[in-house]
Amino acid sequence: xxxxxxxxxxxxxxxxxxxxxxxxxxxxxxxxxxxxxxxxxxxxxxxxxxxxxxxxxxxxxxxxxxxxxxxxxxxxxxxxxxxxxxxxxxxxxxxxxxxxxxxxxxxxxxxxxxxxxxxxxxxxxxxxxxxxxxxxxxxxxxxxxxxxxxxxxxxxxxxxxxxxxxxxxxxxxxxxxxxxxxxxxxxxxxxxxxxxxxxxxxxxxxxxxxxxxxxxxxxxxxxxxxxxxxxxxxxxxxxxxxxxxxxxxxxxxxxxxxxxxxxxxxxxxxxxxxxxxxxxxxxxxxxxxxxxxxxxxxxxxxxxxxxxxxxxxxxxxxxxxxxxxxxxxxxx
Amino acid sequence: xxxxxxxxxxxxxxxxxxxxxxxxxxxxxxxxxxxxxxxxxxxxxxxxxxxxxxxxxxxxxxxxxxxxxxxxxxxxxxxxxxxxxxxxxxxxxxxxxxxxxxxxxxxxxxxxxxxxxxxxxxxxxxxxxxxxxxxxxxxxxxxxxxxxxxxxxxxxxxxxxxxxxxxxxxxxxxxxxxxxxxxxxxxxxxxxxxxxxxxxxxxxxxxxxxxxxxxxxxxxxxxxxxxxxxxxxxxxxxxxxxxxxxxxxxxxxxxxxxxxxxxxxxxxxxxxxxxxxxxxxxxxxxxxxxxxxxxxxxxxxxxxxxxxxxxxxxxxxxxxxxxxxxxxxxxx
Numbered sequence: 001x002x003x004x005x006x007x008x009x010x011x012x013x014x015x016x017x018x019x020x021x022x023x024x025x026x027x028x029x030x031x032x033x034x035x036x037x038x039x040x041x042x043x044x045x046x047x048x049x050x051x052x053x054x055x056x057x058x059x060x061x062x063x064x065x066x067x068x069x070x071x072x073x074x075x076x077x078x079x080x081x082x083x084x085x086x087x088x089x090x091x092x093x094x095x096x097x098x099x100x101x102x103x104x105x106x107x108x109x110x111x112x113x114x115x116x117x118x119x120x121x122x123x124x125x126x127x128x129x130x131x132x133x134x135x136x137x138x139x140x141x142x143x144x145x146x147x148x149x150x151x152x153x154x155x156x157x158x159x160x161x162x163x164x165x166x167x168x169x170x171x172x173x174x175x176x177x178x179x180x181x182x183x184x185x186x187x188x189x190x191x192x193x194x195x196x197x198x199x200x201x202x203x204x205x206x207x208x209x210x211x212x213x214x215x216x217x218x219x220x221x222x223x224x225x226x227x228x229x230x231x232x233x234x235x236x237x238x239x240x241x242x243x244x245x246x247x248x249x250x251x252x253x254x255x256x257x258x259x260x261x262x263x264x265x266x267x268x269x270x271x272x273x274x275x276x277x278x279x280x281x282x283x284x285x286x287x288x289x290x291x292x293x294x295x296x297x298x299x300x301x302x303x304x305x306x307x308x309x310x311x312x313x314x315x316x317x318x319x320x321x322x323x324x325x326x327x328x329x330x331x332x
Numbered sequence: 333x334x335x336x337x338x339x340x341x342x343x344x345x346x347x348x349x350x351x352x353x354x355x356x357x358x359x360x361x362x363x364x365x366x367x368x369x370x371x372x373x374x375x376x377x378x379x380x381x382x383x384x385x386x387x388x389x390x391x392x393x394x395x396x397x398x399x400x401x402x403x404x405x406x407x408x409x410x411x412x413x414x415x416x417x418x419x420x421x422x423x424x425x426x427x428x429x430x431x432x433x434x435x436x437x438x439x440x441x442x443x444x445x446x447x448x449x450x451x452x453x454x455x456x457x458x459x460x461x462x463x464x465x466x467x468x469x470x471x472x473x474x475x476x477x478x479x480x481x482x483x484x485x486x487x488x489x490x491x492x493x494x495x496x497x498x499x500x501x502x503x504x505x506x507x508x509x510x511x512x513x514x515x516x517x518x519x520x521x522x523x524x525x526x527x528x529x530x531x532x533x534x535x536x537x538x539x540x541x542x543x544x545x546x547x548x549x550x551x552x553x554x555x556x557x558x559x560x561x562x563x564x565x566x567x568x569x570x571x572x573x574x575x576x577x578x579x580x581x582x583x584x585x586x587x588x589x590x591x592x593x594x595x596x597x598x599x600x601x602x603x604x605x606x607x608x609x610x611x612x613x614x615x616x617x618x619x620x621x622x623x624x625x626x627x628x629x630x631x632x633x634x635x636x637x638x639x640x641x642x643x644x645x646x647x648x649x650x651x652x653x654x655x656x657x658x659x660x661x662x663x664x
Binding site for chain 1: 366367368369370371372373374375376377378379380381382383384386389390412413415416425426427428429458459460461462463464465466467469471473475478482483484485486561562
């Protein structure tokens with residue numbers, strides 16, 4: 001049996017059964033005795049989503065505490081449910097893989113982070129499975145009920161306005177600060193924007209309130225039709241996916257990028273706004289009247305462009321195709 | 333970019349987007365354009381379960397073809413749902429991790445294996461996520477509707493009979509044959525039993541029919557109460573979990589081990605029957621009248637013992653505690 005490390009008891013020390021036993025405290029109403037958990041659907045349609053978070057790809061010791069790993073595992077999933085129109089989060093199941101040398105401290109803090117996010121945004125830890133493996137990773141499946149508005153990437157239409165629920169690029173700025181990238185450029189930033197960027201990178205919020213506002217501000221005469229997705233893989237990628245799924249062309253204006261107030265100018269900062277990723281905002285394609293209502297009802301929202309007939313990709317308003325970033329979220 | 337290997341195109345060659353695109357063929361009605369999938373619950377309670385399958389722990393190139401990896405990923409999950417009382421499988425989501433050098437051939441055959449199992453036992457591939465990682469693994473979440481009988485490990489009672497839905501040990505025998513273990517001992521076996529053992533190891537069936545029979549043979553005057561689990565982690569482990577969850581003592585008889593007909597005698601073979609694992613049979617704690625009805629209605633079922641008051645672990649009929657096996661399913 002491996003020795004205890006300084007940082008505490010390892011999984012090799014406690015064994016699989018004791019691990020499962022210790023994790024039960026995080027599952028007050030879920031799967032505690034049986035392999036499966038039971039959920040009441042109350043006749044509603046359900047939304048289900050699975051996300052994987054792999055160490056070295058989606059998180060690292062350097063930038064993400066175990067508590068934040070847990071938080072992000074939950075909120076990235078909930079963001080996907082929000083971008084499809086979730087009403088209430090029911091819960092999540094978690095597949096956990098970790099090498100035997102992983103400390104119980106690390107695991108416990110990941111689950112504490114998951115619990116904090118579930119307490120804030122709704123839902124319970126329903127159950128899961130765990131196994132030894134070469135690399136720490138989480139596979140989280142979230143399930144929730146569908147509300148009034150089923151958002152689809154494929155439901156954008158020519159003539160729609162493109163609206164985002166908030167500014168973009170802060171999460172990528174937070175990562176740059178944590179990794180001490182571009183230091184000369186970043187030194188000029190206010191401590192307020194730096195702190196906000198790091199907080200947003202480490203503890204993102206899924207756009208549940210934005211979804212509620214979107215639903216509540218729909219002009220009565222309009223049908224429940226809107227195109228939508230979230231910007232977890234970057235704003236441009238989100239717009240691109242709306243274009244290809246809906247077979248429309250998105251027209252964006254560089255002057256209308258969804259920058260935060262006091263967002264610095266410069267190519268790097270524009271690039272992070274467009275392609276930084278992990279923004280977890282809604283990217284919506286809405287009829288003009290609904291778009292105007294949302295811009296009024298949700299102060300953080302911004303208009304970034306519009307949809308028209310044309311080859312299904314984003315272009316600048318002069319018609320030039322918006323280039324793909326050099327670094328993308330292609331993990332293979 | 334890594335070169336193509338002899339065995340075909342790799343994930344590094346095709347990239348993440350193209351991978352997701354290619355996997356869409358396996359999702360005829362699930363998550364194709366959006367990150368989430370929608371399911372109709374029709375007002376029924378749902379059962380949800382997550383299992384992880386890690387290369388080197390749960391499967392290996394040596395004993396499991398990619399097609400069988402996919403099959404087992406689905407059937408082990410469905411077995412868990414069956415042991416909780418599932419009525420109909422709705423579907424699964426799949427988190428897939430694989431190193432960039434993994435061939436598309438391997439991935440495609442895993443998904444073909446999953447599809448074969450879903451075609452046979454019900455349900456659709458609803459969606460999922462994929463990422464690069466150090467090791468091939470699958471995290472599968474299965475969801476289904478709950479039928480009439482909610483089986484729980486904690487619902488066994490003193491006075492119950494212990495019934496299994498079929499013989500045990502064949503899967504472990506199949507593994508031994510594939511790994512050329514105990515060759516002298518195994519050479520004596522008939523080719524029929526060898527073929528059956530390998531088939532059961534590579535293509536296990538979840539106990540859905542046994543569950544249906546159990547439900548249909550319940551004597552009318554009895555309530556819908558039964559203790560139950562599956563024996564995926566071994567028969568003794570299943571009985572042990574019934575004992576600890578229900579706070580009863582299980583009394584087993586070595587002469588009543590659920591051996592297949594013509595199962596060879598000897599300590600190894602008894603050990604495989606008790607602790608081989610991956611048997612995917614129901615292990616049930618039933619009132620005597622229901623137990624008798626099941627033994628009659630389900631020809632493969634066998635009585636293995638009974639439950640009584642006492643320290644919550646399995647004992648032989650002379651009262652000696654049944655020793656834990658040397659090799660267990662403790663993966664850490």
